[in-house]
Amino acid sequence: MSQTIFVTGATGYVAKHLIFQLLEKGYAVRGSVRSMDSEGALKSDLIAAGIPEQTVTEKLSCVELDLGHDMGWDTALTGVDALMHTASPFPLDVPKDEETLIRPAVDGTLRALKAAQNAGVNRVILTSSTVAIVSYPQKPGGAAFDETDWADTKTSAAYPKSKTLAERAAWDFVANEAPEIALTTVNPGLVLGQPIGQRYGASLAVVERALSGKDPMVPNVGFPCVDVRDVAASHIAALEHPESAGERFASCGGYLEFSELAAILKAQYPDRKIATRVAPNLMMRILALFDPTIRGIVPALGQRAEVSGAKAQAQLGIQFRNVSDSLLETAAFLQKQDRI
Template identity: 40%
Template sequence: MAKVLVTGGSGFIAAHVMLRLLEEGHEVRATLRKLSRAEEVRAMLMTGGAAEAKVEFHAADLTADAGWAEAAAGVDYVMHVASPLPAAMAGTDAELVGPARDGTLRVLRAAREAGVKRVVVTSSFAAVGYGHVPGKPRYDETDWSNPDGPGVDAYVRSKTLAERAAWDFVGREGGGMELAAVNPVGVMGPALGTDLSASLDLVRTLLAGTLPATPRVYFGLVDVRDVAELHLRAMTEPAAAGERFLATAGDALSLHEMAQMLRAGLGAAARRVPRFEMPDFLVRLVALALPMARAAVPRLGIVRSASNEKAKRLLGWAPRPPEEALLATAESLIRFGVVKG
């Protein structure tokens, strides 16, 4: 059993990664920007089924050097899951790009100095399939987003430049330390608390009936439990060293298809879920007044699917169907009272 550092321990993916590590008997250490959240994280882990939330917490922030050397000291592996997220629907380059890239380099330097065997970076499909003319049937791990391409926002730039910086650092200055990257699409699955990620908030929006109809927007889905499993395999499997892995349960789905899945799987609890798809011209009209619709306009009709063949072939990874991930999300939101059942 190994000692593993997980950065950004209060996050949705990080909490599920810690759950899997604890299940496997590993010793877990996690970083938090504020140690005052430690009990909240322990409660999340207990909600997720941990028999004992035995986690050691260290204070460390992506924007500062303090605390990283102490957090990495004596660990065998690092799961670098932490990433800055915008407070609103769209952050700026200043809020996202610098902290993501520089924070990743801080973690990698601390890991190298501590003699860590391998770092697994939680990247994103955002670093794979954006900034290109749409049309590729499926993106794979050889693809990279163009940070200066059309329709690229600060979040996509942050994930792309942070992952690029990680590979460049390990190639030039890693000193034998290994690196692997996990690139999830939209991450769904059971919430462990009421602090929701952007993907889970989208399901809340559908269940609450906030949207009269769904815009013609598409994205891939993957269950957070499968993302956590892929992190563990990327941490220990010899074949994962030096590799990126797309985490997706299948081809991209439309919001309309997701709404239909919720209606079919939840019955009366999905009574507020929109039934119809909104014409593009109407989305553009509504976007003049609603920020949520405005964010959808650049994505209308664009289908970006990703291949999970590499993770299956090299690591034996087998994700749940997207319907299962989506329904697990909805059921957990109802259970926590985030939306009415």
Template identity: 40%
Template sequence: MMTKKLVVVTGGSGFIAVHIILQLLQQGFAVRTTVRSLQKTALIKEMLTNGGVTDFSALSFAEADLTHDAHWAEVLRGATYAIHVASPTPNRVFKDENEMIQPAVEGVLRVLKAARDAGVKRVVLTSAYGAVFAGHHHRTTPYTEADWSDVTVKKVHAYQKSKTLAERAAWQFIREHGNGLELAAVNPVGVMGPVLSSDYSHSNVQVRQLLEGQIKAVPHVDSGYVDVRDVASLHILAMTAPQAAGERFLATTGETLSMLDVATILREAFPQFAAKLPTKTIPNVVIKATALVKPELKMIASIVGEYAGTSNEKAVRMLDWHPRSAKTAIVATAQSMLDLGIVADRG
């Protein structure tokens, strides 16, 4: 019997990571996933079970923290591939932006060093749209993988800086110290799709808040959206396709939706929530003024009214990747929240 190729996935309890693990197991890979605490293993198994996994024999867990050197050498030992998903999530209130930037940069370098030293063939880095679009003004053409965020612009949020500087550091490490280690990066826009437990990603909070009537009016923020199942499949294509080495890929459907568009999609798909869903936008000046006294709004204030068009031409052309529509992703998010009882069905 052939030995299964081992893939290390960092941050296994995360929304994107757990869908990657799900697809890797379904495709016959062995997976070792890292968690900061082994107490997370039950949650990961619950999510994978909800996703349809019944056999956990090819899955193992390892405790490792991106802020410490300990354990990373053992974690990567014997792996053919690594998918580095774990990264600080947007902390909307912080004293120093380095609280977000430093762990992201140092974390990616720890993983890359350990992967190189363990003889891993390729690392796929989960970067972000935040490493592509931030700091650009008066944009009128879709963002592509050729674009990088300009972190010298004062209003760029620390989360976008952390994603940009971490990815930049990764590419620099490969150039200068990679010793043959391959790297590919995936840069997702807003990630929607089925949540697999009541412990779900920050990117899905918006849908729950909309359905529960917590948002009476929305900011004028345009965004791309993509289904987490397609983000996972793009990571695996970037991991296995020979032509993906040295490339970055925008994970986007190529559509651009406003938050009102999202509310409209939810209203049409779930008419029982129609009365709860917003129909008005908040003026940009109000958002920007409020952010001066409410730091948690700074990230939103930095992107209101900004162009957000994206292209997925590269991933389609190079990797034959064909994502579901943004509408499908958004509806799947809401439906999974209803199915799991995260949002009470009003029907």
């Protein structure tokens, strides 16, 4: 009998790829959705992506849960073998009150972990982020960050702070209240690659904005990047390597400066007005006063924040894809969807 894996936020960009790979490998999946109205679309998307209809019918089920409320969580996790908690708010804009982002991230993570404990689920894989690893200023000489590093919440913007505090809350909960839970975190960089289905949330907004030609210049920032399929594979590899318990794993296949990202897109779409010139940092700071989508990157201006994926390669056997190829796949998807 195959193991049953519970995946929160089942309709999310990463979660769909994770469910796809779990089903491919023979696992049964129980996924949480905000509304059961989305179950049919999720199953249709997975079938269209190549999972046999019989497998989807027999191996995938959904339950309606809200990360903001306790109702139904303990029952939903009863009888599962492991929890993969991928759900977390991802905003495009910096919120006026950072607590509107931080509290749902922290409370939702703790709610999922407590439900796992109550249901006797002792294996948890948590999706965190490289923003919970990176701090500014950069390391001397631009040396890569790794899993031993933590973001400084005193200087972090709202989203990095929410991911950092949520991950720390998870580690603290396991250490102090649930030592029986074997926890592993996967910390992806900027996730790229073709989504499963038409919905992908805010994850591809960076590429969408670069392709739009909205900006005359690009900011002096960069991103640790990773293919969405490699993020999903990292979760499953962590599950299948019991020795990964108690460990963090950065999921990063490369690093792209925004100017590099734009140049790759410009070469592929020469007729588009894709900006490649780097904007002065002072200009970006001024623009951030008026554009909330810029405000969140101000701490990163002029900084290089590479994150090493060597640990995931060595201990989980992940072979990361070329992130330039993932970027072009993302762009092709957006163009096909008439999003650019």
